[in-house]
Amino acid sequence: MGANEIQDHGVLRFLTCGSVDDGKSTLIGRLLFDTKTILVDTLNAIERTSKKRGMEAVDLSLLTDGLQAEREQGITIDVAYRYYSTGTRKYIIADAPGHEQYTRNMVTAASTANLAVILIDARKGMLTQTRRHSYLANLVGIPHLLVAINKMDLVDYDQATYEKIKADYLAFAAQIGLKDVRFIPMSALNGDMIVDRGEKLDWYDGPTLLEILEAAPCAHGENGGDRDERFRFPVQFVCRPQDSANPELHDYRGFMGRVSSGIIAKGDAITVLPSGATSKVKDIQIYGQSLPEAHADQSVTILLEDEVDISRGDMIVRSDAQPTTTKQIDAMLCWLSETPLDKARKYVVRHTSRESKAILSGIEYRLDINSLEKQSADKLAVNDIAKVSIKLAQPLAVDPYTENRATGAFIVIDESTNNTVGAGMILQAN
């Protein structure tokens, strides 16, 4: 077996975020470089580009800043995904942009991450974007936050500077209710505390970045975490192969989807939402194979004992642990569009595999990200975070986002442009 071939220990997704120029892209470049993930031709290409741009050393941020516009301006505009594996697991890395203008792209990266590395420039300390990204990382429920105090080389690797920023951050963390936060000093440029410890940070005796990543639990809920155990199965597609030559398939009705949480076994009593119809699981299949049970993240096909009317957008749950079916929700909403939210307009809410027309009728407050003050607001502009109440035309089967990321999340679509304009996290059903 080759050195880079991984044993099957799952996937860890993490993102780098924080303020402009704090070194997010450089950090990822360094991590890939020091884990020898960068192949020769890629390295040659970024060496050439660095030279062409008049730099003395290789600019490792070029590894993820792949767009022409990004290279011209030396900034990140949209998320870049990078992959590497150690002997332990596969990593999916998302490099998020720091600029406020591109916050929606940071939210895109954060929504699927298990861990966030929040960078802070040691010379600058906490900035508005540091707060915003921390708040957003927490809001989208990333269970592990790692604060990387970077560019330590520019403050003579001074421990007091590190401790001061750490104390500032902890005060902020307490205010917004962050729990699992860790700190690490580093120089992404020089590679101190990324994979190797370097020589200048002797006073720090914690793990390196790579060691922290290697030890982090993969999915939410692993190692006694808080992934919801209740079975949720949004139906994506109904399989009815009536036209098949095989007469045995004539009455086949398979409900296809991906288990978003919990576990289901043959014989379990289920309820279909929103209709409330009940039945039992007759079989669980994937590609002709019958499975005794299916658990979170698996894509399967479920067959039921009874002929129940089920179509895309319905949700199959275990009858003993049901979500709330509702047409009225309260949620935290990140507004992602340059066109402000208009309370008079109808939008479309997409929740699991279901869509509903919706009116965003009430804005309870808009959050000022600096003061964390709750302000009254009539409109929401791009990058605003607010608490809203939403009236739905169709009932949705929901759980609070803090309990279940899959059944607590929704997006808002503007039908006049088809754009995704909002990201919502359900607080409660009314």
Place this chain on the structure above:
Amino acid sequence: MSKTLSHLDWLEAEAIHIMREVAGQCSNPALLFSGGKDSVCLLRLAEKAFRPGRFPFPLVHIDTGHNYKEVTDFRDKRAAELGERLIVRSVEDSMKRGTVVLKSPLEPRNKHQSVTLLETIAEFEFDCCIGGARRDEEKARAKERIFSFRDEFGQWDPKNQRPELWDLYNARAFKGENIRAFPISNWTELDVWQYIEREGLELPSIYFAHQRPIVVKNGLLQPITDVTPLKDGEVAETMTVRFRTVGDITCTAPVESGASSIRQIIEETAATTVTERGQTRLDDQTSEASMEQRKKEGYF
């Protein structure tokens, strides 16, 4: 206690979910099938997503007319085995129509594929095309959403992509616009080979070590074929090679390799020091941003 899926199982489950979203959200999708290794994986994923039913989309291939016969034969055989509809449209038809104009008869036709693809999308009114592109292939692809929006000219606007949150994909498009969906975005070349091994998938023979006449140019191996003939002063030598990727003959180079089994290919892939495109694509070397440029113009 919920279990954690192995990395291949996780990637597979994600890809199946993406395909089913296409089927659920789009009224007239298509799956682009070239006969190459990535699209071979797509077919297995489609089987896992939709069997015992039929695929809710036809298979489509845009043939440049410069493809290895081993690959097009395999393409036809595989579609027939699956009993699924295969639509082939060719760049040569666009040339006859005058919508593709070559500067020289044997120039690479990769970029011209975009024209024929857009014509095919218009002909069948496809609202979504599923493709086997991976983010690890190239720096512009690393930036692309899983559901990627294209305007009516087929253009990708990298500075203005739709936010893509959780697994709540937005496949909406107005008539004339198009969505490209990439179920194996998060797969690496190694993941693909491991999946092929695990699933026991068949591939065109040129993926495995074989002998062919080669001229070495700028470190890349140029096969000698009807459309890439020997030029004056060049000397061909017979080498043992395999393809890491199959595409238009004029711009796809094989690598020197004796790997004749999937296992051996996996071992080589795990130890390689050069990227798939770096070693095999004669057309990506030209400029720093050639892929981004092509994508902006409608390339897959």
